[in-house]
Amino acid sequence: MNVQLATFTLALVLLAAPLTSEAQQTERVYRIGWLSVGSPSGAVDARRAFSEALLQLGYKEGRTLLVEDRFAEGRSDRLRDFAAELVRLKVDVLVSHGTPAGLAAKQATTSIPIVAVGSGDPVGSGLVxxxxxxxxxxxxxxxxxxxxxxxxxxxxxxxxPGMSRIGFLGNADNVVNKAHFTHAQAAAGTLGLAMEYFSATKPDEVGRALAAMSRARVQGVIVTADVVITSRQGEIVEFVARVRLPAVYFVDDYVDMGGLMSYGPNRRELFRHAAVYVDKILKGAKPADLPVEQPMKVALAVNLKTARALGLTIPPSVLLRADHVVE
Known part of the structure; x- marks a missing residue:
């Protein structure tokens, strides 16, 4: 009886082996292109959020999904070549970070699906x-x-309340950044404030832009989420602290690093949602049929320690609206 059972079990194993082998051989491996004007170090949180979301959706990076990273390291002129390279690799979906990368991807292909993440104005920039x-x-x-x-x-x-002049730190090569400045300048004008644009088109230009801002004697600064700018977060936070310049950032990471305030969407959430769109496209959805998602929530973060260091009192009206407060 035991011999018969053993023989039967062995037969089942032998029958199942080819099926298992065949399933392993035919398992689809998807290839995703990742295009950014920034650097790998500046994209750590975004990439982690993206990868974690894909894992939750059933994709295992390195096994069922490969990500081809292309970082322009602040050089926008390299985006076109990197986008063309990803197209030649025949990636299944191309994920772009920021408006310049999105436009380069769109110019490179009309057939590969593109999930553009983090553009401040997808329609105005011509992405969609x-x-x-x-x-x-x-x-x-x-x-x-x-x-x-x-x-x-x-x-x-x-x-x-007593300020009269604001600086705007952005990237003049980013068409959306310039549009944001126009909107900010109009808002400043209604409050009786003057605003000046300070540009850094490459990471090593950020320091010069900050120095120019200091010489211009601005009394506050808005720091955009352009990838070139965010690649130098530490340098920016250190500089504005040293010259005692109040700043509000589009990206919440700055506040945990010592920045005064941030107001904007959570970048990690943007990339989690991007992973959902990648999943839908890999399962057959067409980009043309997927509405561009808007942030579900815009959060205000305030660093009270930094406010005290700058000799500022955050009004109760601002604190009551804050979603995150660093004591």
Missing amino acids: SSLGRPGGNVTGVSAAYRDIVAKCVELLKDVV
Whole structure:
């Protein structure tokens, strides 16, 4: 009886082995292109959030999914070549971070699906024809900075009521950044404030832009989420602390590093939602049919320790609206 059972079990194992082997051989491995004007170090949180979301959706990076990273290290002129390279690799989906990368990806292909993440104005920049019906091969997750930049101006004015001149730190090569400045400048004008644009188109230009801002004697600064700018977060926070310059940032990471205030969407959430769109596309959805997502929540963060160091009192009206407070 035992011999018969053993023989039967062995037969089942032998029959199952080819099926298992065949399943392993035919398991699809997807290839995702990741295109950014920034650096790997500046994308750690975004990449981690993206990878974790994909894992929760059933993809195992390195096994069922490969990510081809292309970082331009602050050189926008390299984006076109990197985008073309990813197209030649025949990636299944191309994920772009920021408007310049999204535009380079769109220029490189009309057939590979593109998930554009973090653009402040996908329609105004020409990435999509509309948010609800993107059309073409591009969809994504917008950061909607155009809608919040006026609020950043108001926050600075609330915290420093006597200010008259604000700096705007951005990247002149980023068309959306320039549009944001126009909106911010209009908002500043209604409050009786002057605003000046300070640009860094490469990471090593950030220091010069900060120095120019200091010489211009601005009394506050708005720091954008352009990838070139965020690649030098530590340098920016250290500089504005040294010259005692109040700042409001589009990205919340700054506040935990010692920045005064931030107002904007959570970048990690943007990339988690991007992973959901990648999953839908890999399962057959068309980018043209996927509306560009807007941030579900825009959060205000305040660092009270930094406020005290700057000799500022955060008004109760601002603190009551804060979603995150660093004591």
